[in-house]
Amino acid sequence: MDLVSTMVKISGVVGVLLLVVAYMVLAERRISAWAQDRMGPNRVGPWGLIQPIADGLKFLLKEDFTPNYVKQPFFWIAPAITIVPALMVFAVLPFGSFLGSQKMVIADLNIGVLYTFGIVSLGVYGIVLAGYAANSKYPFLGGIRSSAQIISYEIAMGMSVVPIFMLIGEPGLLKSLGGEGGAWAKFLAGTEGLNFSRVVAYQAESLFNWLIFKQPLAFLIFLVAAFAETNRLPFDLPEAETELVAGYHTEYSSMKFALFFLAEYANMIAASGLLVTLFLGGWSLPFLGLDDPATSVLGGVLHILIFMAKVFAVMFLFIWVRWTLPRFRYDQLMQLGWKRFVPLALANIVITAFVLWTVAGGQA
């Protein structure tokens, strides 16, 4: 029974995710057109709504061209390695409270945030291998740039979330949420410090508990690092068209190229999901009785919709920034990561620790 419900959840999440990815591509094209005072794709179906299907068909039917100087096995597995981590991040994110008696998270791991960073750090292999397999200069430079960028920003990203878990780890979280026997006790059963459900629980009660307000610096660092990790403008150096043709996926065509393309959007959705869960209250809203885990099916569905709405809002921010800001230079990118964000994140940890220590009355 457990296995069946998990399988249902996995298929549901992956299905919705791939659908959202397809429509995010359309949304990006429409929003970019809007930003540049153009029309954008509006021919296929009303408002261009069937465009993603047309794009998908095009990718499937195009010739799958493999240049004969590429390193075959790596050339084939690189696109697959790129898209898998993006999908796996969603395994630990709570995308809703309860639907019936089922908790709306695929695997409620107690090392949730560590799992996420582990998976995210594996994403770099797809890009490195793609750059290596292409066996030509521009893709190789793109791959090298990307791996350096992702490793650098992972450090700032990892350190930016440490203060969050220092706050969550404070004792008495459950007591402030109605104690034993309530809906929260059921939701948090068996969870420990690094669990994402606890992050949501911490933020649920009031708007000012949202960690974007309690840890604005952490939010800023995480947001910028998320842009760098997903290779989005203003940090899309790995595929900077003006310098590198198309970076690591220059030699790819048809469905293999589509996988890289979809992975970028899946990564964006995963980053948005993380931002929403860590800083924007997750599936909860602090009014209309939506702050507690749902007891009815309607409430459960509402919580899932709230989560999706918040994710879409952050996605809009990603797209908006892409069509607004110019690209950074590579040395500026590295300076920002290592010389600004790493010290700031460290300072944030120390300050949070000091504040917590003062609030606790100077006790160790």
Add this chain to the structure above:
Amino acid sequence: MDIFFYLFAALTLICGLLVVANPFSRNPVTSAMFLVLTILSMAGLFVLLNAFFLAAVQVIVYAGAVIVLYLFVIMLLDLGADERRRLNKAMVGLSFLGVGLLAFVLVSSIGQSEAVGALSSPRLQGTTEKLGKALFSDYVLPFEVVSVVLLVAMVGIILLSKRDLK
């Protein structure tokens, strides 16, 4: 659960073998990628022992950072000569002998220690929280000493790579 143990153990051993003695390819990048698979299978073994924290750290530190840097170095250096060099059969035999001797020492020392019999459950107990508390209270000195060792390594690298500092 036993099936998973055998699966991950077999994967660890096979991928580990392919890192050092791959009969199909002498490409160092292939070796590095098999090293990633070895480490991921070992993380699987840690999960089976309920050591989730160790599994996650294994993936983040080794698969996510260390081997990416290996790949960097391998790709930037031209290792064409190594790729063309054939597998030295004598070296393979010698390495098996060495590993066999090491395994003999380990197995016989495990058999002699009393702790194994005393452990009733093979599953590890304790959470990330307890591990953190232990690291920062009882074991804080060894922990700090390790970080000093890492610092020394870092300073050494900077000194070696910056010739003009000498």
